[in-house]
Amino acid sequence: MSIHGDTPSQESTGHSRRGFLRNAALAGAGAATVGTGASVLGGTPAFAADAAKSGKTGTWRPDPTALQFTLAVMPDTQFLYWGSQDSVNRTPQEESFRYIIDNSGNPDNNIVFMAHLGDMTQDADPLSFKQVDKAFALLDAHGAAYSVLAGNHDVSGDDSRGDTPYLQTMGPQRFKRSKTFAGSDPTGYNTAHIFQAAGHSWLVLAMDWRTTDQGFAWANDVIKAHPKMPVILTTHDLVYSNYDDNVFPYESGDPENNAVLSGYGETVWDKLINDNDQIFLTLNGHYWPPARTTKKNAAGNDVHMHITNYQNRYFGGGGMIRLYHFDLTRNTIDVETINPWILAQDPESRTELAAEHARITGPVDNFSMPIDFEKRFSSFIPVPVRPARPAARELVKGTMAYWRFDGQGAPGTALTAGQTIHDLSGKGNDLTVVTMPGTAADALTWSADHHPDQPAHASLKFVGGRNPLHGTYLTTGAKAPLNAETFKSGYTIETFVMMPLDWDAGNNGWAAILSRRGSAGDAGKHGKNTDPNEPLVQFAISNNGREPQFNHYPLNDTYPTTNWGHGLVELKWWHLAVVNDGRYTKLYVEGAPVVDNPNRESIGLTSLGLPWLVGGHESAGAVDIVFHGNVGDIRIVNRALSTKEFLTHK
Known part of the structure; x- marks a missing residue:
C-alpha cells in the first residue's frame, strides 16, 4: 500500500519539499460569537491594498x-508559496478566488x-505568508465567506x-469584518464559522492540524452551543x-x-466526531491521491x-478547487473538481498538460452523494409533523x-362488506x-400512513x-347525487396514493384509484383510442412505469x-x-x-348516472381489478382550483 504525504504519526517534518484534488426550520442563526478566550497572539490584520x-x-x-x-473547498496550495526560495505565484489561487466570488451570484x-x-x-x-495575505485580500475586499486552518x-x-x-x-483578527466568523479557541488556531444556505444555518469547524485536548474541548462546546x-x-x-x-485516471x-x-484521524474521530451526530x-487534505x-x-x-x-498534480494543483453542490430538493450532493486558472485561459493557448487538468473527472473527483438531509439531521433537528386539519377547513366552495x-x-x-364511509361534504355521496x-x-384495512401534507393522518x-381477481373496494350508492354530475363548468379531483414494494405491473397495473361506472360503448363513444369496454372515467396507475x-x-x-x-x-x-377549467384538463x-x-378541448365528464368506485375498476360493466396500495383523502370539487387551493396547501 502506498501512502502519499507525510506519515500519519509525524508531528513535524520541517519544510522540506515532498513528492508531487442535495425547512427553514433549522434553528440557530448568524454568526453568534463563540468567544475567543485569550487574546489572539501577535500580528495585525493584513488586508493588502492592491x-x-x-x-x-x-x-x-x-x-x-x-x-x-x-461549498467550495481548496486543498494544499503550498507549492505556490515558497518565499524563502523566491518561488511564489499567486495567480492560480487568485483566479480560483475570482471564480468563487463570481459564482456566488450564479x-x-x-x-x-x-x-x-x-x-x-x-x-x-513570513515572506510566503505576506504573499498569501495578498491573495486572500481578494476575498476580504469582496466580503466573501471563508475559513482557513494550519x-x-x-x-x-x-x-x-x-x-x-x-x-x-491568518488568525482570528483577519475575520473581524466577516459576517460568518463565529469565534476561535484561546490559541486562535481553531475557528468556527456559520454560513446561511437553503434557509438554514450551517456550522464549519476549521481545526488545527494537531489539536490538543483544550482544542477538542472547545470544539465540543461550540457544537453544544449550536x-x-x-x-x-x-x-x-x-x-x-x-x-x-x-494509473491515471484513478483506478481505485x-x-x-x-x-x-x-x-x-483516529484521535479526531474519538474525541470529536464519533459522539457528535x-x-x-x-x-x-495532506494526503494524496483523493479518496x-x-x-x-x-x-x-x-x-x-x-x-x-492535488498538490502532486500539474503546477502543484494550480489552486484547484472542489465544489460540493448541495441540493436539498434532490437530497444529493454533487461533487466536481475544477481548475479556474486553467479554465480562464484561452482554450487554444492551453498546453496539453494544462488542458488535461482543467477538470478532474475520475471517480474520486467527480461523483454524487445521495443524502436524505431531513432524515440524517433528524436526531438534532426533529422533523416537524404537520398536524391534521379538520374536514370543515377543506370544504372549499x-x-x-x-x-x-x-x-x-x-x-x-x-373494513367489512356493507360498512359505510360518509361523504363529509354533506352532499350525501357516502361510500359502501x-x-x-x-x-x-x-x-381492506384502516391505516395511519399518510402523505405529510394530507389533511387527515390516515x-x-x-x-x-387481477390474477386472480380479488380485493375490496368502495362504491357510491345508486342514488348518490355525484353519479349524475357532468361538471360542464370544470372540476378538480384530488387524492393521495402510495404503492407498496410488492406492487406488480402484471397483477396491479391499470388498477384505478377512482373510476366512474358505465362503459364507453354504452355511452355511444367511439373513434381513436376508444375502448368500448372501459369506464367513462378512470384515475389509475399504469403498468410498467407506475x-x-x-x-x-x-x-x-x-x-x-x-x-x-x-x-x-x-x-x-x-x-x-386533475383540474379542468371548463375547456382543458391538466394532471x-x-x-x-x-x-x-393534451392541448385539446375537453368539456365535462360523460355520465350514465352510475356510481363511482374507489379502488375498483370495471371492464364491460364488471369489476375486473381492485387497487393495490394506500389511498388517502379524496376530494371532488365542481370548479377548477389553483394549486394554492389543493389539499396540500400550507
Whole structure:
C-alpha cells in the first residue's frame, strides 16, 4: 500500500519539499460569537491594498434561501508559496478566488462559503505568508465567506505552539469584518464559522492540524452551543487513501470506500466526531491521491469523510478547487473538481498538460452523494409533523364529495362488506364497502400512513389484484347525487396514493384509484383510442412505469382525453390532482403539471348516472381489478382550483 504525504504519526517534518484534488426550520442563526478566550497572539490584520484592482471580479452575493448551494473547498496550495526560495505565484489561487466570488451570484452554483484545508505555504516563511495575505485580500475586499486552518507546512507542533507567521497573517483578527466568523479557541488556531444556505444555518469547524485536548474541548462546546446546526469539520489530517494513483485516471477499486483514518484521524474521530451526530461531512487534505469513505458514528448515522488534495498534480494543483453542490430538493450532493486558472485561459493557448487538468473527472473527483438531509439531521433537528386539519377547513366552495379515513377504525383492522364511509361534504355521496368473492378478510384495512401534507393522518390500505381477481373496494350508492354530475363548468379531483414494494405491473397495473361506472360503448363513444369496454372515467396507475393516468370521455367528443404523468416510486406518498377549467384538463403530481397534458378541448365528464368506485375498476360493466396500495383523502370539487387551493396547501 502506498501512502502519499507525510506519515500519519509525524508531528513535524520541517519544510522540506515532498513528492508531487442535495425547512427553514433549522434553528440557530448568524454568526453568534463563540468567544475567543485569550487574546489572539501577535500580528495585525493584513488586508493588502492592491487586491482586486483588475476590475475582473464580480460581487459576493449568494442566495441564502435557495435549496441549491455550493461549498467550495481548496486543498494544499503550498507549492505556490515558497518565499524563502523566491518561488511564489499567486495567480492560480487568485483566479480560483475570482471564480468563487463570481459564482456566488450564479444560481447554478450559488457558492456560499469556501474552506481552505491547510498547507497554505511550503516553508511557513513570513515572506510566503505576506504573499498569501495578498491573495486572500481578494476575498476580504469582496466580503466573501471563508475559513482557513494550519497544515504541517504552515506550523510545527500542536495548537499550543504560540505565535507564528500563520497566526499573525491568518488568525482570528483577519475575520473581524466577516459576517460568518463565529469565534476561535484561546490559541486562535481553531475557528468556527456559520454560513446561511437553503434557509438554514450551517456550522464549519476549521481545526488545527494537531489539536490538543483544550482544542477538542472547545470544539465540543461550540457544537453544544449550536445544537441544531449541521456541522462540516475541516482539518488537514484525518483520512488517507488506501490505493496508489500510479494509473491515471484513478483506478481505485471501490471509489466510495477507499480512505482510512490516519493515526491522528483516529484521535479526531474519538474525541470529536464519533459522539457528535451533527458532524455529517469531514474534509481534509495532506494526503494524496483523493479518496473518500463513509463511517458510522455512535448514533448509527453516516459521516462522509473525504480527502481532496492535488498538490502532486500539474503546477502543484494550480489552486484547484472542489465544489460540493448541495441540493436539498434532490437530497444529493454533487461533487466536481475544477481548475479556474486553467479554465480562464484561452482554450487554444492551453498546453496539453494544462488542458488535461482543467477538470478532474475520475471517480474520486467527480461523483454524487445521495443524502436524505431531513432524515440524517433528524436526531438534532426533529422533523416537524404537520398536524391534521379538520374536514370543515377543506370544504372549499363547490365541494361535491370529500372522503377521508381518520377516526373510523384502529390501524390494521379490516373494513367489512356493507360498512359505510360518509361523504363529509354533506352532499350525501357516502361510500359502501364491497368485497369480491374469495377475498381475504383483511383485503381492506384502516391505516395511519399518510402523505405529510394530507389533511387527515390516515388512509385505506387496499390489497387487490387481477390474477386472480380479488380485493375490496368502495362504491357510491345508486342514488348518490355525484353519479349524475357532468361538471360542464370544470372540476378538480384530488387524492393521495402510495404503492407498496410488492406492487406488480402484471397483477396491479391499470388498477384505478377512482373510476366512474358505465362503459364507453354504452355511452355511444367511439373513434381513436376508444375502448368500448372501459369506464367513462378512470384515475389509475399504469403498468410498467407506475405512471398516473387520467382517462376520461368528455361531453364534447366521442373519444377520450388522456393525461399521463411520470413514473411514481413505491413507498412514497404522492398527491395527485386533475383540474379542468371548463375547456382543458391538466394532471398535477405534487402540485407540478405533467408533461402529457393534451392541448385539446375537453368539456365535462360523460355520465350514465352510475356510481363511482374507489379502488375498483370495471371492464364491460364488471369489476375486473381492485387497487393495490394506500389511498388517502379524496376530494371532488365542481370548479377548477389553483394549486394554492389543493389539499396540500400550507
